[in-house]
Amino acid sequence: MESELLLSLIVFLPALAALVLMLPLFSNQRPDAIRLLSLAATVAVFLLTVWMALDRPAGSDASTRFQVGEASMQDTFARDWIPSFNIYYFMGVDGISFTLVLLTSFVTMLSMGASWNITKHVKAYCILFLLLETGMLGVFLALDFFLFYVFWEVMLLPMYFLIGVWGGPRREYAAIKFFLFTLVGSVLMLIAILMLYFNSDLGRLSRDQLQASRVPNSVVQQVEQGGTEPIHTFNLLALAQMGQLPDSPFDKELWLGHSLQWWAFILLFIGFAIKVPVVPVHTWLPDAHVEAPTPISMILAGILLKMGGYGIIRICYPICPDAGYDLAYVVAGIGVLSMVYGAFAAMSQKDFKRLVAYSSVSHMGYVILGIGVWTAWAGTDYNSDYWSMGMNGAMFQMIAHGISSAGMFFLVGVIYDRVHHRNLDEFGGLFAKMPVYSGLAFGIFFAGLGLPGLCGFIGEVFVTLSVWTYSQALAVISASVVILTAGYILWTLQRVYLGPEYKGPHEDGIYPITPREIAIAAPLLAFAILFGVYPSAVFRYMTPSINKTVGDLATWTKEVKQPRIEAERSSEMELAQKP
DSSP states (O other): OHHHHHHHHHHHHHHHHHHHHTSTTSOTTOHHHHHHHHHHHHHHHHHHHHHHHSOOOTTOOOTTSOOTTOOSOEEEEEEEEEGGGTEEEEEEEOHHHHHHHHHHHHHHHHHHHGGGGOOSSHHHHHHHHHHHHHHHHHHHHBOBHHHHHHHHHHHHHHHHHHHHHHSOTTHHHHHHHHHHHHHHHHHHHHHHHHHHHHHOOGGGSOHHHHHHTTOOHHHHHHHHHOOSSOOOOOBHHHHHHHHTSTTOGGGSEEETTEEHHHHHHHHHHHHHHHHTTOTTSOTHHHHHHHHSOHHHHHHIIIIIHHHHHHHIIIIIHHHOHHHHHHTHHHHHHHHHHHHHHHHHHHHTOOBHHHHHHHHHHHHHHHHHHHHHOOOOSGGGTTOOHHHHHHHHHHHHHHHHHHHHHHHHHHHHHHHHHHHSOOBGGGOOOHHHHOHHHHHHHHHHHHHHHTOTTSHHHHHHHHHHHHHHHHOHHHHHHHHHHHHHHHHHHHHHHHHHHOSSSOOSSOGGGOOOOOHHHHHHHHHHHHHHHHHHHOTHHHHHHHHHHHHHHHHHHHHHIIIIIHHHHHHHHHHHHHHHHOO
16 A cells, blocks of 8 residues: 555656646746746655665565565556456556656656746646656556556657747747657557457466466456456556467467567557657657757656667567567667667767757667667577676666766756857857856766766666677677767867857857756766766666566577477478478
């Protein structure tokens, strides 16, 4: 009961604050009160997640604390929601989701602090902002596929309006483009959800598997009573168990010789890849970033992109492992393509914000590459160590990029508020005019570069090392991207902060960074340094869950996939020997 209350409070406290803001008491004539209540709500959510992160004392029964070292789902609960379709208000947390929940609450809190410059329709802005936070947190905590989809869609509309109303000159175009791309991904995801739901059957699972999937006792009893009708489910844990069965209900042939789960993987992967985003479905991102106000750019880069990577890790691979195995090289190749393309595109930009946006495409390519490195196969005797390294590197890269990219977009916004342009060729000499701001910028941009000792280095090197066993060619290319990244980051720092003088307009508007701005940028830099020198601060939470996910898939490869491969080879040989 305590866990249910805590997780529900984390998710819905921002929405509750949004409802309070709708009261006549909070009118647009009181913008500071509206901002303070919104900030208080985001701070409260952050403190709740920090409370969960504190180590559980030995012998304590503090069930609301996250148990470090525990690989399985924690604090799970399920309540009837739409029982006629076995849809539950089902939530829980493990190392994969909890680190992203922490990141979400932290970046959202800082983004709300960065929203003090928003002066148009402050009440509407804060209401939409808080609803957006509820949607994002719900995505990471939902364990029912239908509930996951609802939160995914809840997040879409607030972001559309936050870009379309408070964005730059081309805000309508950017908002519509973001909406259409994301909606296409959502439709593909919905098709895959329906495919999996109507072909699922809890009767295929043993009692132990049902209990491990946190299926409610009433449903377990219904399964044990038997019956001719299949019992469908949206339970993500149960769907993963079914997807890895030797006789999985998702293995039936669907189209063009491929199974249902193969096509479900394609649909889900495209939907999540749009959110990451990867090449070639990335084109919405630069426009959305350039036109979005600074706090929304921070959330876009720091959190929303991570939802795509989370969906691939949590849903695509555990539920559709057969397709993940077959398409591993395709996934890894897409990751490398995004890394290279994003780096070259960033290098060619003249707009400061667009450069940072393309750097996100490049950095998120590491995430896709690390996820796709399926090294647990017969040639390696099903050793999953390197794949675990790649997955851990991908997850760490998501956290590190959430810190560094949010910081970079905020720092771009700081100087834009002063000079009202982002033309890189018109900057220069800012270090002499704004030394504290420039020092913070150097630290955060170096974190994005991947400098050893800062957070960006750990994830990139883990992913690159993991790829070597899988494909030396991809490993060489991914390692070479570091040079491109250093090129555009250092060139940017030289053009913006160094040089003898500022060359652009509104020079008289340049003034030192304010205490409020320092209070937002400094924590981001502090965590970039902390995670760079002490990565275990992140790994201790997420590694057990990631290793369990990879280990389960390695076992499936050995016990299910390899016998299928051998049977197919024997069949082909028999056909070839026939006259």
